[in-house]
Amino acid sequence: MTGTGGTDAGCIFCEADAHPRRDDLILIRGRVTYIILNLYPYNSGHLMVVPTRHVATLAATTSEEQAELMRFTRHAEIALTEVYKPQGLNVGVNLGRPAGAGVLDHLHVHVVPRWNGDTNFMSVVGETRVLPEELNETAKRLRPVFERLAKADV
Numbered sequence: 001m002t003g004t005g006g007t008d009a010g011c012i013f014c015e016a017d018a019h020p021r022r023d024d025l026i027l028i029r030g031r032v033t034y035i036i037l038n039l040y041p042y043n044s045g046h047l048m049v050v051p052t053r054h055v056a057t058l059a060a061t062t063s064e065e066q067a068e069l070m071r072f073t074r075h076a077e078i079a080l081t082e083v084y085k086p087q088g089l090n091v092g093v094n095l096g097r098p099a100g101a102g103v104l105d106h107l108h109v110h111v112v113p114r115w116n117g118d119t120n121f122m123s124v125v126g127e128t129r130v131l132p133e134e135l136n137e138t139a140k141r142l143r144p145v146f147e148r149l150a151k152a153d154v
Contacts, residue, residue: 008054013106017052027139028075028146033068035076035146037135042112044133045084045142049073049109056105057095069109076111079145086113 008014016025016036027035027047038046049072051065061069077089090112094101 011106013050014054027143030068032065045080045113073109075149080113083141084113088114
């Protein structure tokens with residue numbers, strides 16, 4: 001069911017949600033969304049807020065999905081600010097390949113901590129991505145904050 005809801009066997013987000021071995025990347029699960037670390041982060045703490053249902057656009061989301069996407073995006077801002085103390089954040093949705101979407105049919109919101117002068121020259125010059133921090137370390141730092149925010153329902 002590509003792009004229409006449900007799950008899609010070839011989708012990295014549906015696969016990550018369905019397979020317990022990927023739970024190390026998932027920081028928290030809500031009723032209809034979850035937060036997952038980006039496997040190829042631009043900066044330490046780069047994460048994504050993802051609807052559990054395989055849905056391609058904001059226009060196709062339910063009001064419950066919209067509300068939880070925004071609440072979890074807000075939690076991501078709070079957690080990343082607390083843990084990494086960035087000077088700014090990029091929060092974005094890329095819909096369609098011309099807009100930069102790497103995963104075309106499963107909506108996701110990127111939240112990327114930013115610092116002055118943090119441009120990663122390796123991906124530009126060397127066509128290589130440098131992992132700024134081990135993902136298990138990122139998860140260890142962020143997961144307790146997300147759990148606290150969920151309990152407080154901030």
